[in-house]
Amino acid sequence: MLRLIGGRLAQAAITLALLSFATFLLIGLMPGDPIDLAIAGDPRLGAEDAARLRALHGLDQPLLARYWAWATGALQGQFGFSRLFARPAAEVLGDALLASLALLLPATILSAAIGVTLGILAARRPRSGLDYTVNFIAFAGVSLPSFWLGILLVILFAVTLGWLPAGGPPDAPGIVPWLRHLALPMATLTVLGLASYARQTRAAMMEALRDPWIRTARAKGAGERAVVLRHALPNAAVPIITVAALDFATLVSGALVTEAVFAWPGMGKTIYDAILGNDYNLALLALLLSAAVTLAASLAADIAQIAIDPRVRT
Amino acid sequence: MRVAGAVALAAALATAPAAAQPREAPASATREQLTIGITQFPSTFHPAIENMAAKSYILGLARRPMTTYDAEWALTCLLCARLPTIENGDAVPETAPNGNPGIRVTYRIRDDATWGDGSPVTAEDLVFSWTAGREAATGMGPAELYRSLHRIVVVDERTITLHFDKLTFAYNAINDFQPLPARLEKPVWEADPRGYRTRTLYDRETTNPGLWNGPYRITAVQAGASVTLERNEAWKGPAPAFRRITVRTIENTTALEAALLAGQIDMIGGELGLSLDQALALEKRAASRFRFHFQPGLVYEHLDVNLDIPTLKDARVRRALLAAIDRQQIVDRLFEGRQPVARTFVNPLDWMADDSIPATGFDPALARRLLEEAGWRPGPDGIRRNDAGERLSLELMTTAGNRSRELVQQVLQGMWRQAGIEVRIRNEPPRVFFGETVSRRRFQGLALFAWISSPENVPRTILHSSEIPREETNWSGQNYTGFRNAEMDELIERIPVTLDKDERRPMWRRVQEIYAEELPVLPLFFRSDAHIWPRWLEGVRPTGHLAPSTLWVEQWRVAR
Numbered sequence: 001m002l003r004l005i006g007g008r009l010a011q012a013a014i015t016l017a018l019l020s021f022a023t024f025l026l027i028g029l030m031p032g033d034p035i036d037l038a039i040a041g042d043p044r045l046g047a048e049d050a051a052r053l054r055a056l057h058g059l060d061q062p063l064l065a066r067y068w069a070w071a072t073g074a075l076q077g078q079f080g081f082s083r084l085f086a087r088p089a090a091e092v093l094g095d096a097l098l099a100s101l102a103l104l105l106p107a108t109i110l111s112a113a114i115g116v117t118l119g120i121l122a123a124r125r126p127r128s129g130l131d132y133t134v135n136f137i138a139f140a141g142v143s144l145p146s147f148w149l150g151i152l153l154v155i156l157f158a159v160t161l162g163w164l165p166a167g168g169p170p171d172a173p174g175i176v177p178w179l180r181h182l183a184l185p186m187a188t189l190t191v192l193g194l195a196s197y198a199r200q201t202r203a204a205m206m207e208a209l210r211d212p213w214i215r216t217a218r219a220k221g222a223g224e225r226a227v228v229l230r231h232a233l234p235n236a237a238v239p240i241i242t243v244a245a246l247d248f249a250t251l252v253s254g255a256l257v258t259e260a261v262f263a264w265p266g267m268g269k270t271i272y273d274a275i276l277g278n279d280y281n282l283a284l285l286a287l288l289l290s291a292a293v294t295l296a297a298s299l300a301a302d303i304a305q306i307a308i309d310p311r312v313r314t
Numbered sequence: 315m316r317v318a319g320a321v322a323l324a325a326a327l328a329t330a331p332a333a334a335q336p337r338e339a340p341a342s343a344t345r346e347q348l349t350i351g352i353t354q355f356p357s358t359f360h361p362a363i364e365n366m367a368a369k370s371y372i373l374g375l376a377r378r379p380m381t382t383y384d385a386e387w388a389l390t391c392l393l394c395a396r397l398p399t400i401e402n403g404d405a406v407p408e409t410a411p412n413g414n415p416g417i418r419v420t421y422r423i424r425d426d427a428t429w430g431d432g433s434p435v436t437a438e439d440l441v442f443s444w445t446a447g448r449e450a451a452t453g454m455g456p457a458e459l460y461r462s463l464h465r466i467v468v469v470d471e472r473t474i475t476l477h478f479d480k481l482t483f484a485y486n487a488i489n490d491f492q493p494l495p496a497r498l499e500k501p502v503w504e505a506d507p508r509g510y511r512t513r514t515l516y517d518r519e520t521t522n523p524g525l526w527n528g529p530y531r532i533t534a535v536q537a538g539a540s541v542t543l544e545r546n547e548a549w550k551g552p553a554p555a556f557r558r559i560t561v562r563t564i565e566n567t568t569a570l571e572a573a574l575l576a577g578q579i580d581m582i583g584g585e586l587g588l589s590l591d592q593a594l595a596l597e598k599r600a601a602s603r604f605r606f607h608f609q610p611g612l613v614y615e616h617l618d619v620n621l622d623i624p625t626l627k628d629a630r631v632r633r634a635l636l637a638a639i640d641r642q643q644i645v646d647r648l649f650e651g652r653q654p655v656a657r658t659f660v661n662p663l664d665w666m667a668d669d670s671i672p673a674t675g676f677d678p679a680l681a682r683r684l685l686e687e688a689g690w691r692p693g694p695d696g697i698r699r700n701d702a703g704e705r706l707s708l709e710l711m712t713t714a715g716n717r718s719r720e721l722v723q724q725v726l727q728g729m730w731r732q733a734g735i736e737v738r739i740r741n742e743p744p745r746v747f748f749g750e751t752v753s754r755r756r757f758q759g760l761a762l763f764a765w766i767s768s769p770e771n772v773p774r775t776i777l778h779s780s781e782i783p784r785e786e787t788n789w790s791g792q793n794y795t796g797f798r799n800a801e802m803d804e805l806i807e808r809i810p811v812t813l814d815k816d817e818r819r820p821m822w823r824r825v826q827e828i829y830a831e832e833l834p835v836l837p838l839f840f841r842s843d844a845h846i847w848p849r850w851l852e853g854v855r856p857t858g859h860l861a862p863s864t865l866w867v868e869q870w871r872v873a874r
Binding site for chain 2: 036045046049051052053081084155159169262265270
């Protein structure tokens with residue numbers, strides 16, 4: 001196991017280094033730079049100003065030199081300043097990460113809990129009314145665009161009924177304002193997220209429930225709850241863990257569309273703004289963090305799968 | 315039991331808040347608070363680093379520049395006691411050290427101008443602002459003022475004399491000159507001028523009252539989401555109506571509209587609000603709840619013509635292109651007549667706009683005649699051809715994703731088709747369009763975009779032949795059409811140094827005549843901002859130029 005972890009960590013380090021270089025290159029090679037855009041929007045900025053600001057922001061340096069400066073700083077834990085937010089990149093990212101986690105963590109837990117439950121219920125009674133209903137919900141969850149569902153919920157609960165705020169974080173402190181402001185974006189993400197859990201769980205559970213050891217368990221007199229939860233579910237858990245690991249990675253990369261619809265200052269929006277605004281320090285740190293968490297989640301999923309099912313090791 | 319608990323929790327969530335904060339009515343309940351929605355969040359709160367509409371809008375509530383243009387587009391004092399002029403003796407022409415005509419201008423800061431911590435705004439604050447601004451490492455935005463302001467003399471604690479090494483008609487406009495509290499900011503700057511951008515208190519201690527000298531001061535910042543301002547107790551001007559103003563950023567305009575309808579925000583600042591078509595649609599549904607004000611402004615939508623393209627070198631073809639399009643109909647149909655059609659780049663609200671200049675209007679017969687004269691005759695498919703058999707086919711580009719522009723583009727394409735001109739649409743994302751295609755003159759025909767300017771703006775960067783972007787000059791300049799006209803160059807050089815307004819008037823007339831005759835740019839219309847206010851709010855006066863309406867927030871009142 002330790003060898004596996006060591007090997008994967010080494011792979012992750014190489015992947016992150018390559019990724020940082022590729023990301024830096026891609027952002028740098030995008031046409032136009034922030035100064036070009038500033039000139040287009042500010043008639044008072046002249047050619048001299050443009051040259052001065054380019055030099056100040058280091059945009060007049062060759063791309064490789066700029067990457068080298070960033071990489072050496074990053075290795076010493078200095079991730080630089082965000083040009084867009086005039087604050088240390090790590091600080092900007094910290095705020096965005098907290099906002100994303102506040103929204104996405106409960107949404108992920110809820111969608112996993114509801115999705116897995118629905119999947120199990122559907123698998124127990126295939127082709128029943130319940131199964132068709134779960135399939136419909138899962139299908140809708142996969143098909144509905146998040147912006148459409150989000151706007152629909154806003155129109156219903158914020159504009160028409162006036163029960164909940166339309167978006168944004170609350171101005172006032174306290175748990176109730178937070179829950180109120182989280183309710184609609186969380187509901188949107190939960191509905192969209194539970195679909196994949198329900199579908200994976202249903203398929204895996206139906207297969208597991210057909211296995212011979214389930215028949216044996218029933219023959220030995222095990223109750224239905226024990227059969228499902230203790231015997232079938234652990235065997236069906238491998239694909240569910242994979243979905244959960246992928247979902248965990250999105251906690252850090254954010255949910256761009258939902259964040260935009262609900263004016264939620266999370267990671268998705270921050271990464272988007274950073275890339276479009278050529279904010280190298282912020283974009284690189286965000287993408288590297290996202291990649292690191294994805295790699296870590298993938299490793300954790302592998303370990304969990306091995307723990308649940310030793311056959312996976314082979 | 316557990317299910318019942320969950321239901322109770324859900325019900326509590328849905329109803330308890332409704333009782334505590336019905337529809338989050340932030341101002342309507344007490345009228346002591348006002349919540350404004352805009353679509354952008356400032357990247358810095360420093361008044362002189364980077365120029366952003368969101369920052370101008372928010373800082374308009376919390377600080378005052380020395381001078382600005384008001385809602386009548388007249389230069390006015392905000393922080394200075396009176397506007398210095400040559401006539402009142404506060405401005406005196408002199409010879410600059412470089413031998414050029416210069417001017418010294420004396421400003422007195424208002425006696426009641428005070429920072430939020432109670433200390434007075436002094437000449438020292440302006441001297442520090444100048445010292446930091448002229449240092450390249452500081453990274454201020456437009457530096458023209460710092461370049462031409464070669465010397466400052468402190469007359470007394472509140473009075474300074476500025477010596478400029480050039481003399482223009484706008485000699486007393488120091489709108490970009492931002493007083494900075496030297497007591498707080500100078501030590502930060504002196505410690506590390508190059509790092510000042512990242513260490514300024516405006517971003518590290520934004521809620522420090524000593525940074526603000528306006529009717530409000532910033533008391534809370536939620537990065538990317540909202541800025542809260544409260545009355546500045548040290549403000550000695552007229553008391554503003556609201557105890558607290560919150561400016562919320564909601565970038566998605568559909569979400570912004572929903573927040574307005576849900577009562578989460580009271581108004582939408584037109585400077586950074588809904589698109590015009592969205593506001594017009596909303597007006598039809600919610601006119602009873604809100605007041606809608608459409609303010610025409612200085613954002614000039616136009617078509618830049620690449621004069622290097624052989625077909626477009628011919629002025630008759632350019633005139634035919636303009637005569638073939640019914641701009642009034644475009645404005646009427648797409649924008650319900652809320653945007654004024656442009657005759658030239660000069661806004662009708664600007665004093666030097668001259669309606670008597672012959673301008674090309676919608677005239678299909680004229681378009682046909684001009685094209686015939688230029689050798690373009692109808693081909694079998696309706697598209698005109700020249701003697702060499704080449705089709706009259708042009709490329710029309712704009713910023714992808716801008717719904718209004720894309721709509722205008724399609725209507726133009728249809729109108730030109732009627733005149734036998736084929737137009738191929740090719741759009742690009744804004745950063746490619748502005749960063750590469752337009753700025754390097756790579757568009758192969760027409761480019762649809764907007765210019766923003768200021769009142770009586772001399773169009774040097776867009777019309778002077780020295781401003782044509784070229785590789786040798788690292789693509790600097792904004793004369794993207796490649797327009798060269800010796801008379802225009804001369805006028806552009808003479809107008810700024812002509813102090814007498816009456817002497818400038820005929821020069822401006824000639825500039826507009828040349829523009830209308832030569833048509834290096836096809837004028838479309840001036841954009842309007844859609845301001846949406848609650849019916850109980852009065853006194854907001856949008857300007858239509860770069861100075862935001864928030865600079866006069868103390869005049870905003872709750873209707874009785």
